[in-house]
Amino acid sequence: MDTTKHKMTSQFAKDVHEGLSAPQKFLSSRYFYDATGDKIFQQIMAMPEYYLTKCEFEIFNQQKDQILSAINPGSKFNLVELGAGDGYKTKILLEHFLKQEANFEYFPVDISGDVLMTLKTDLNDRFPQLKVTNLNYEYFEALERLNELDDSPKVILFLGSNIGNFTPERAQSFFEKLNKVMRPGDKLLSGIDLKKDPHTILEAYNDPTGITRSFNLNLLKRMNRELGANFVIEDWDHFPTYDPFTGECRSYLMSCKKQDVTIEATGHTYSFRDSEPVHMEISRKYRLDEIEDLAGKTGFEVSQHFTDSRDYFVDSLWNKV
Ligand SMILES: C[S@@+](CC[C@H](N)C(=O)[O-])C[C@H]1O[C@@H](n2cnc3c(N)ncnc32)[C@H](O)[C@@H]1O
Incomplete structure (x- = not known):
């Protein structure tokens, strides 16, 4: 891949760079929905917990x-x-x-x-x-x-x-x-x-079969495929939380170790600490x-x-x- 030619040309690459360069890293949930993400979301909707x-x-x-x-x-x-x-x-x-x-x-x-x-x-x-x-x-x-x-x-x-x-x-x-x-x-x-009930809410985002986990990890696979990133999927974990005061369910991907990831489309390498979170999604309740x-x-x-x-x-x- 000619990285200089593709560097930052897509909105996806720009958004990923912005998120992974922030002091508290994040990725936009709008990129969850590629063809695989669409299919996993259908499985999420069919889960008893959801x-x-x-x-x-x-x-x-x-x-x-x-x-x-x-x-x-x-x-x-x-x-x-x-x-x-x-x-x-x-x-x-x-x-x-x-x-x-x-x-x-x-x-x-x-x-x-x-x-x-x-x-x-x-x-x-x-x-x-x-x-x-x-x-x-x-x-x-x-x-x-x-x-x-x-x-x-x-x-x-x-x-x-x-x-x-x-x-x-x-x-x-x-x-x-x-x-x-x-x-x-x-x-x-x-x-x-x-x-x-906060238990009911949290279970919807933390199903025992791991479908929500694979939905979140799919974004890393998408970045590998579409942006030339080298995320090792096994080095990441899914971590959801719910705060009953704010009504915010938040999901994070956690880096399981200290690691560097290079993304050809942004032309940058990003460093992650052991247990560093990347914020993926908010699901706010009212x-x-x-x-x-x-x-x-x-x-x-x-x-x-x-x-x-x-x-x-x-x-x-x-x-x-
Ligand atoms: C969680 S799904 C919801 C689907 C459906 N409305 C439902 O209730 O089951 C969100 C859908 O919104 C689309 N989407 C997300 N952000 C968008 C945006 N900014 N503009 C247009 N579509 C968007 C995604 O591609 C995805 O198909």
């Missing part, structure tokens, strides 16, 4: 009618899903909305082109009458492009507790930015994980009053909370004020 997917699945199954009544503007609308993934739970809503003859088109947004292609093929087979337009862009670029294409009212879905991956400051700036690209009458339905506060601070008002039978998870519907 209650989040099951709760949102239950909410959609039990309350799809109420959700449709609450979001339907009565005219044609665009259903836009940020970070659609495999659309596993969204299909419940899509099927119901079609049965009820709601007038809508579906726009899944995802930076993973693989995942979008698979989703579109599946939806075309299952629901040939549904118009699906893939938006293979980062969230805000996708929304700006859609605003240029079509001015029907938007219902934006941001499911699966994706917002939990943001720090409180980033969550606030994310919703402020989202508010700016939304038009009056647009709605936002966000899936948010709620604070609960209380309903914290969600209402966040909505109010970012230009929204909460229209309705849809919770599961155990009050583990909420799909919170917001109106742009």
